[in-house]
Amino acid sequence: MSVPAPAPPMGLIIELTHRCPLQCAYCSNPLAMDAPRSELTTDEWLDVLDQAAEIGILQVHFSGGEPMARRDLVQLVAHAAARGLYTNIITSGVLLTDAAMAALLAAGIDHIQLSFQDAHAAPADRIGGYHGGHEKKLAAARRIREAGLPLTANFVIHRQNIERVGEMIALGEELGAERMEIAHTQYYGWALLNRDALLPSAEQLAFVNGVVAQARERLNGRIAIDYVVPDYHAARPKACMGGWGNRFINISPSGKALPCHAAETLPGFTFPSVREQRLRDIWASSDAFTRFRGTDWMPEPCRACDRREIDWGGCRCQALAIAGDAAATDPACHRSPDHHLMAEAIAAAGANTVLDFVPRRLNQD
Amino acid sequence: MTDGATVPAFRRGVKFRFDTVREAWVLLAPEKLFMPDEIAVEILKLVDGARSIDAIVDDLAARFDAPRDEIATDVIATLEDLSTRGALQL
Numbered sequence: 304m305s306v307p308a309p310a311p312p313m314g315l316i317i318e319l320t321h322r323c324p325l326q327c328a329y330c331s332n333p334l335a336m337d338a339p340r341s342e343l344t345t346d347e348w349l350d351v352l353d354q355a356a357e358i359g360i361l362q363v364h365f366s367g368g369e370p371m372a373r374r375d376l377v378q379l380v381a382h383a384a385a386r387g388l389y390t391n392i393i394t395s396g397v398l399l400t401d402a403a404m405a406a407l408l409a410a411g412i413d414h415i416q417l418s419f420q421d422a423h424a425a426p427a428d429r430i431g432g433y434h435g436g437h438e439k440k441l442a443a444a445r446r447i448r449e450a451g452l453p454l455t456a457n458f459v460i461h462r463q464n465i466e467r468v469g470e471m472i473a474l475g476e477e478l479g480a481e482r483m484e485i486a487h488t489q490y491y492g493w494a495l496l497n498r499d500a501l502l503p504s505a506e507q508l509a510f511v512n513g514v515v516a517q518a519r520e521r522l523n524g525r526i527a528i529d530y531v532v533p534d535y536h537a538a539r540p541k542a543c544m545g546g547w548g549n550r551f552i553n554i555s556p557s558g559k560a561l562p563c564h565a566a567e568t569l570p571g572f573t574f575p576s577v578r579e580q581r582l583r584d585i586w587a588s589s590d591a592f593t594r595f596r597g598t599d600w601m602p603e604p605c606r607a608c609d610r611r612e613i614d615w616g617g618c619r620c621q622a623l624a625i626a627g628d629a630a631a632t633d634p635a636c637h638r639s640p641d642h643h644l645m646a647e648a649i650a651a652a653g654a655n656t657v658l659d660f661v662p663r664r665l666n667q668d
Numbered sequence: 669m670t671d672g673a674t675v676p677a678f679r680r681g682v683k684f685r686f687d688t689v690r691e692a693w694v695l696l697a698p699e700k701l702f703m704p705d706e707i708a709v710e711i712l713k714l715v716d717g718a719r720s721i722d723a724i725v726d727d728l729a730a731r732f733d734a735p736r737d738e739i740a741t742d743v744i745a746t747l748e749d750l751s752t753r754g755a756l757q758l
């Protein structure tokens with residue numbers, strides 16, 4: 304059987320490490336995080352970057368955990384930039400000192416996305432579990448702007464900070480962000496564990512929608528706002544990762560190539576390791592990348608649906624987490640037979656008055 | 669307001685380059701990526717932070733067989749769209 308070669312991947316997401324000084328309760332990293340000693344070495348990452356450029360990857364996103372917790376980040380950025388890759392760092396910013404900023408700039412970094420937990424220090428530091436973190440982020444944002452780099456300010460929204468979304472947008476403006484991401488929590492990993500303490504109600508969602516719509520109109524052409532809505536309240540799913548094995552390769556700290564960063568939760572998969580296989584082969588022919596690629600794998604109602612190449616049937620990890628079957632239609636879709644489970648989760652979170660959550664921690668036993 | 673005198677420029681962190689693997693022009697922006705169509709490629713090649721929209725339209729009108737008005741409409745629509753999506757400054 305000959306399968307036509309897929310179009311080249313666009314983006315590479317490198318999770319350099321699962322280590323992070325913060326402990327966000329909404330972190331989408333897996334509950335079972337990779338131990339520091341299992342992380343790829345510098346040489347292994349350099350080789351991955353070379354392979355990425357060869358197969359047509361255009362953008363590299365250095366993520367984590369906290370990518371700045373790796374001492375070789377600057378070297379990796381420089382290598383990627385020299386290969387013509389567009390380089391982006393997704394960071395909490397708490398380690399972005401003057402010296403680190405200068406080194407990254409010299410290495411040719413193109414863009415930094417800085418995450419904020421809230422508009423004010425007290426609630427931000429509470430949800431991030433890091434005292435003094437918010438202040439450091441403000442300083443990091445200033446450094447990024449002074450370096451002349453574009454800044455994306457990312458705000459993750461959940462029930463415990465949702466009423467301050469307007470203040471978050473004001474903070475982004477004040478910091479001179481070029482782009483903002485107002486992203487409702489995506490319920491994977493730690494966020495799924497903490498869902499009852501985080502998931503907003505329909506009224507809270509409507510409030511945010513209104514605030515964002517107004518801000519977008521006011522800031523049009525000056526600051527672009529990307530708004531990520533929560534699947535639980537949606538009638539239609541998101542095109543997770545732009546389609547399975549369609550645009551992105553995500554590599555875990557220990558070198559597993561994943562079609563989506565949450566894919567390790569899927570049973571019955573052996574994810575190929577960049578320690579053992581070439582990126583080109585992983586992309587073109589590994590079982591992990593081809594299993595849900597395209598539309599052939601789809602069940603009804605997706606199979607006959609006119610949106611099948613728009614949202615690609617939604618998210619496989621969510622289908623597993625909610626419907627119990629990774630090959631099912633994403634329950635976020637109103638056509639899914641399991642769609643009612645989303646409403647039930649919203650009701651359960653609404654009935655929960657306890658706002659305690661489990662902080663994300665790296666078990667190092 | 670966007671008019672003929674407006675000078676479009678790529679925003680900070682935006683790169684427009686030729687990709688040899690795909691043999692196509694790509695527009696790389698912070699956490700976004702655009703594959704401009706042939707017309708947009710011709711327009712973007714003229715965006716240098718110095719040329720005005722009028723100058724871009726004149727250049728295209730001299731090279732392509734289409735009424736200047738039509739070209740101007742296309743140019744403005746393309747640039748405004750990319751501005752809204754954060755790739756260009758108008």
Ligand code: SF4
Binds near residue numbers: 324332
């Ligand atoms: S979400 Fe929070 S805890 Fe998770 S990697 Fe980002 S900053 Fe660290």
Ligand code: SF4
Binds near residue numbers: 614637639
């Ligand atoms: S039925 Fe499938 S393809 Fe159609 S909208 Fe729902 S998830 Fe998307």
